Amino acid sequence: MLKKPLHDEYPAYYENYIGLVPDGELTDILNTQIQDMITLFSSVDETQANYRYAENKWTLKEVIGHIADTERIMSYRLLRIARGDQTPLSGYDDEQYVREASIHSRSLSDLLEELVAVRYSTVSLIKGLNENTWPRKGIANNGEITVRALANIIAGHELHHVKIIKEKYLKR
Numbered sequence: 001m002l003k004k005p006l007h008d009e010y011p012a013y014y015e016n017y018i019g020l021v022p023d024g025e026l027t028d029i030l031n032t033q034i035q036d037m038i039t040l041f042s043s044v045d046e047t048q049a050n051y052r053y054a055e056n057k058w059t060l061k062e063v064i065g066h067i068a069d070t071e072r073i074m075s076y077r078l079l080r081i082a083r084g085d086q087t088p089l090s091g092y093d094d095e096q097y098v099r100e101a102s103i104h105s106r107s108l109s110d111l112l113e114e115l116v117a118v119r120y121s122t123v124s125l126i127k128g129l130n131e132n133t134w135p136r137k138g139i140a141n142n143g144e145i146t147v148r149a150l151a152n153i154i155a156g157h158e159l160h161h162v163k164i165i166k167e168k169y170l171k172r
Contacts, residue, residue, distance in 0.1 A: 011143035017156030081138035
């Protein structure tokens with residue numbers, strides 16, 4: 001079982017995500033999350049998927065695209081740091097990524113299929129790491145971060161958005 005990262009393993013702004021991750025085997029948590037997402041969206045239609053709960057908020061489809069993009073970026077950071085790459089990694093503008101993704105031209109099922117593929121890729125990457133890799137540190141978005149923290153951020157970021165989805169999008 002991978003223990004949770006210590007507070008000195010990541011910038012403080014990730015605490016919200018890491019704090020949401022339950023104790024347990026991280027790959028099991030990640031696999032359960034994707035099955036829960038499939039179940040959560042099994043009864044959502046395209047009209048609901050294009051719903052935004054307030055002006056200037058993302059649609060449900062945009063949230064799904066954002067989760068997939070962020071997971072890709074965090075997994076890329078995880079890979080680079082896990083492999084010993086000490087090159088500082090840049091941040092990214094999530095609003096720009098959503099704007100440029102052409103999400104509205106895609107179906108909900110297509111976006112979910114992409115999210116599932118991204119998650120399975122992430123799980124495969126994490127399963128291939130050895131225990132000596134987890135505490136490795138690198139720089140991402142101007143902050144020092146460990147491989148262990150990045151893996152937990154991936155899980156916590158998804159949990160953060162699922163909470164918002166349940167509260168703001170599907171509770172109508």
